[in-house]
Amino acid sequence: MKRKTISSSNPVYLDNNASTPLAHGVADAMAACLKSNFGNPSSSHVYGEAASQAIEHARKQVAGLINAKPEEIIFTSGGTEANNLAIRGSALRFKSGHIISSCVEHPSVMKPLKYLEGLGFKITYLPVDKYGIVDPAVLKKLIRENTILITIMHSNNETGSIQPIAEIGKTASSSGIVFHCDAAQSVGKVPVDVKKLKVDLLTIVPHKFYGPKGTGALFVKRGVELKPVLYGASHEKGLRPGTENVCSIVGLGKASEIAEKELPDRVQLMKDLTGYFYNELRREIPGIRLNGHPTKRLPNTLNLSFPDIQGNILLEKLKKEIAASTGSACHEGKHKPSSVLKAMGLSDREALSALRLSLGINNTEVQIRRAVKSIAEAYRNL
Numbered sequence: 001m002k003r004k005t006i007s008s009s010n011p012v013y014l015d016n017n018a019s020t021p022l023a024h025g026v027a028d029a030m031a032a033c034l035k036s037n038f039g040n041p042s043s044s045h046v047y048g049e050a051a052s053q054a055i056e057h058a059r060k061q062v063a064g065l066i067n068a069k070p071e072e073i074i075f076t077s078g079g080t081e082a083n084n085l086a087i088r089g090s091a092l093r094f095k096s097g098h099i100i101s102s103c104v105e106h107p108s109v110m111k112p113l114k115y116l117e118g119l120g121f122k123i124t125y126l127p128v129d130k131y132g133i134v135d136p137a138v139l140k141k142l143i144r145e146n147t148i149l150i151t152i153m154h155s156n157n158e159t160g161s162i163q164p165i166a167e168i169g170k171t172a173s174s175s176g177i178v179f180h181c182d183a184a185q186s187v188g189k190v191p192v193d194v195k196k197l198k199v200d201l202l203t204i205v206p207h208k209f210y211g212p213k214g215t216g217a218l219f220v221k222r223g224v225e226l227k228p229v230l231y232g233a234s235h236e237k238g239l240r241p242g243t244e245n246v247c248s249i250v251g252l253g254k255a256s257e258i259a260e261k262e263l264p265d266r267v268q269l270m271k272d273l274t275g276y277f278y279n280e281l282r283r284e285i286p287g288i289r290l291n292g293h294p295t296k297r298l299p300n301t302l303n304l305s306f307p308d309i310q311g312n313i314l315l316e317k318l319k320k321e322i323a324a325s326t327g328s329a330c331h332e333g334k335h336k337p338s339s340v341l342k343a344m345g346l347s348d349r350e351a352l353s354a355l356r357l358s359l360g361i362n363n364t365e366v367q368i369r370r371a372v373k374s375i376a377e378a379y380r381n382l
């Protein structure tokens with residue numbers, strides 16, 4: 001696994017759940033495409049064929065990463081569009097119906113659900129336990145005659161907690177209900193196998209696993225029907241009109257191929273580095289508390305509450321040393337506690353004291369030591 005480090009005077013990048021740098025080889029693959037592969041993939045001449053072949057190659061690479069068939073991959077402009085296509089595309093085949101989701105989903109799932117609610121669809125938002133995890137037995141009981149869709153994320157972007165997707169998949173498939181999973185934070189970080197999980201629709205976001213931004217994919221299991229959310233020509237089996245973003249799709253393919261090959265190494269590296277980070281921080285600041293499940297979690301994510309301080313103030317003090325995030329959204333200069341942490345039962349105070357530190361494959365032990373030292377110092381000075 002090839003890793004690169006940014007100059008050591010820059011803040012240590014610990015915000016890999018927001019976005020990641022490109023994996024080694026992705027930029028070259030994209031640059032080669034940008035320089036020469038300019039044809040419209042829908043054109044029937046050789047220039048068009050070259051572009052179309054590049055897309056079909058990427059489709060195979062993406063499918064390989066999640067154990068799907070190439071024809072089950074639909075390219076989109078990113079995770080947000082993939083989630084919209086999955087959710088609105090499933091629901092709008094009907095005039096009304098019931099949808100089950102959770103209260104810790106990403107805005108790109110929540111907002112389409114709110115939109116559908118406005119149209120008269122009924123949505124049930126499953127609660128989560130103190131670790132941020134839904135109970136599949138509770139979900140099972142919520143299924144109604146008219147339930148048309150279940151949408152639950154694979155892992156949470158703020159805490160890294162992983163949901164019992166395979167169990168939910170079993171329930172969904174035996175009840176004949178379409179099951180969508182937003183796996184934006186999991187694909188390329190932990191094994192994701194659409195057959196084992198029994199999902200019908202799954203969202204893939206390359207810029208969260210060392211691929212390019214502004215492109216993404218939706219796995220659509222063979223036989224699952226969707227209505228397009230954009231109307232136009234017949235690209236991507238009529239599900240996503242518009243000339244394809246060829247070279248970004250090439251980057252997504254390359255990032256997927258590398259991820260598939262490197263996955264076991266990545267998991268181990270992230271477990272080791274993140275474990276080391278957590279243990280060292282706990283030694284320096286004994287009162288910190290880990291938000292999220294202790295074991296059912298992404299190997300790279302630490303969401304930590306720091307006693308008696310505000311996460312955004314700590315982060316501000318650390319600006320020159322680390323680049324990370326708080327879970328809280330900033331509205332008009334006021335910090336609101338994260339709704340994900342609140343759903344897990346944290347008080348406003350506890351939720352506002354959280355930092356999300358998300359590691360990536362380019363982080364080194366030297367960087368983590370520097371981060372521990374600077375976080376501990378800044379904390380004591382507050």
Ligand SMILES: *Cc1c(COP(=O)(O)O)cnc(C)c1O
Binds near residue numbers: 078108155205
């Ligand atoms: C990043 C992310 C998305 C959306 O991806 P975009 O690239 O911003 O469209 C969706 N869901 C989760 C959980 C994410 O982390």
